[in-house]
Amino acid sequence: MERKLFEDEHEMFRDSVRSFMQNEIQPHSDRWHDAGIVDREAYLKAGEMGLLLMWADERYGGAGVPDFRYEQILIEENLRYGDPGFFMTLHNRLVGPYLGELGTDEQKQRWLPKCVSGEHILAVGITEPGAGSDVAGLRTRAEDKGDHYLLNGSKTYISNGILADLVVVVARTDPDSRHGLSLFVVERGMEGFERGRNLKKMGLKSQDTAELFFNNVKVPKDNLLGELNRGFYHLMHFLAEERLLGAVQYLAAGEAAFDITLDYIRERKAFGRTIADFQNTRFTMADMRMQMDVGQAFVDNCVLEHNEGQLSAHDAAKAKLFTSELEGRIMDDCVQLHGGAGYMDEYPISRMYVNARISRIYAGSSEVMREIIARSVGLDPRKKQPKSLSSDRASAA
Numbered sequence: 001m002e003r004k005l006f007e008d009e010h011e012m013f014r015d016s017v018r019s020f021m022q023n024e025i026q027p028h029s030d031r032w033h034d035a036g037i038v039d040r041e042a043y044l045k046a047g048e049m050g051l052l053l054m055w056a057d058e059r060y061g062g063a064g065v066p067d068f069r070y071e072q073i074l075i076e077e078n079l080r081y082g083d084p085g086f087f088m089t090l091h092n093r094l095v096g097p098y099l100g101e102l103g104t105d106e107q108k109q110r111w112l113p114k115c116v117s118g119e120h121i122l123a124v125g126i127t128e129p130g131a132g133s134d135v136a137g138l139r140t141r142a143e144d145k146g147d148h149y150l151l152n153g154s155k156t157y158i159s160n161g162i163l164a165d166l167v168v169v170v171a172r173t174d175p176d177s178r179h180g181l182s183l184f185v186v187e188r189g190m191e192g193f194e195r196g197r198n199l200k201k202m203g204l205k206s207q208d209t210a211e212l213f214f215n216n217v218k219v220p221k222d223n224l225l226g227e228l229n230r231g232f233y234h235l236m237h238f239l240a241e242e243r244l245l246g247a248v249q250y251l252a253a254g255e256a257a258f259d260i261t262l263d264y265i266r267e268r269k270a271f272g273r274t275i276a277d278f279q280n281t282r283f284t285m286a287d288m289r290m291q292m293d294v295g296q297a298f299v300d301n302c303v304l305e306h307n308e309g310q311l312s313a314h315d316a317a318k319a320k321l322f323t324s325e326l327e328g329r330i331m332d333d334c335v336q337l338h339g340g341a342g343y344m345d346e347y348p349i350s351r352m353y354v355n356a357r358i359s360r361i362y363a364g365s366s367e368v369m370r371e372i373i374a375r376s377v378g379l380d381p382r383k384k385q386p387k388s389l390s391s392d393r394a395s396a397a
């Protein structure tokens with residue numbers, strides 16, 4: 001189905017992003033896969049091309065372009081021609097907006113220019129060994145010590161965790177309230193801020209997913225981001241965009257898997273004909289095509305709604321849930337149509353298959369998405385329960 005949301009300038013942008021991905025990202029992909037991390041230079045090159053934090057105001061070096069369609073193109077081209085572990089979008093639209101929307105003028109002046117140039121790489125630290133979906137259960141603490149906050153605790157599964165120069169860390173500032181959280185910017189080199197392991201994962205091998213430790217880190221008061229004790233609500237504010245970013249990515253991964261499978265089944269022969277000639281193959285491909293087109297129409301509409309500031313938490317949750325579940329089915333079907341080759345590391349579909357497994361878990365799991373959607377139709381058990389049970393990532397609904 002022809003997509004209607006892009007205009008000529010978007011298509012021109014897509015062409016330049018495609019050549020950036022083909023020339024500057026993809027050639028390093030195998031090396032990054034083995035190393036478990038991408039080169040810092042990838043961010044510097046993206047910065048030179050003006051691809052980082054495009055929404056940032058010109059006075060901070062950005063292009064002043066908040067249009068989400070540009071990020072959609074970056075994601076689509078990275079998934080197709082770049083490297084799925086190059087988490088430029090996490091930097092651009094998942095963490096960057098915390099600084100852009102919650103930061104004071106002084107903070108934005110201090111941090112944004114180097115994020116736009118790629119000299120500083122961003123991460124966000126919410127998840128802890130004992131708390132993931134249940135954000136309000138976080139244990140990392142920041143105590144007010146007069147001229148600074150004293151930060152103690154740890155985070156895990158943090159994307160860009162090794163590369164990050166600035167980490168937006170969520171910490172408890174009011175021990176008496178489950179929602180008493182605040183956001184702090186922890187900078188590379190602060191005494192007591194240490195990285196743990198670059199965690200070995202099933203997929204997304206080139207992405208550095210790490211543990212972070214905070215041992216008596218003196219965080220200056222100037223590094224509090226947003227309002228004290230309002231961190232939980234600040235986090236919720238950004239969740240719709242985070243889920244839309246995911247939806248765009250999962251569909252793009254599905255499209256790439258579909259296309260390589262289409263090529264494969266036309267070449268590969270069995271029983272005197274191509275795999276594509278079997279009715280089962282054609283029906284499987286038809287089902288995939290139909291579901292991706294329907295999903296894309298919904299996601300593209302969400303993008304336009306988001307550009308108008310109208311995207312609801314439950315529509316973003318539907319987009320994330322539908323596309324991540326669809327991506328999982330597509331990857332499974334595409335491996336099946338590849339036969340044994342689909343299980344071999346040298347065939348891209350095998351990596352795509354394992355990369356996709358996390359989509360149903362991070363950025364809010366499928367179960368949490370279903371909670372949000374159920375609440376939007378009036379099925380909300382929180383109204384019958386004590387308040388302390390109503391504070392997980394699903395509370396964005």
Ligand SMILES: Cc1cc2nc3c(=O)[nH]c(=O)nc-3n(C[C@H](O)[C@H](O)[C@H](O)COP(=O)(O)OP(=O)(O)OC[C@H]3O[C@@H](n4cnc5c(N)ncnc54)[C@H](O)[C@@H]3O)c2cc1C
Pocket residue numbers: 123124125126127131132133134156157158159160201204209358361362363364365366367368371392394
């Ligand atoms: C590769 C990777 C990258 C990540 N990047 C980051 C990052 O950059 N920053 C960050 O902070 N975190 C990051 N995470 C963490 C991720 O957000 C969490 O893993 C996710 O939120 C799930 O939390 P959990 O792992 O604690 O699972 P749990 O919360 O323990 O969930 C376990 C199971 O219980 C289910 N469950 C939980 N609550 C409910 C409920 N209310 N109703 C029904 N079922 C429920 C879940 O759906 C899941 O199936 C990353 C994780 C991975 C694997």
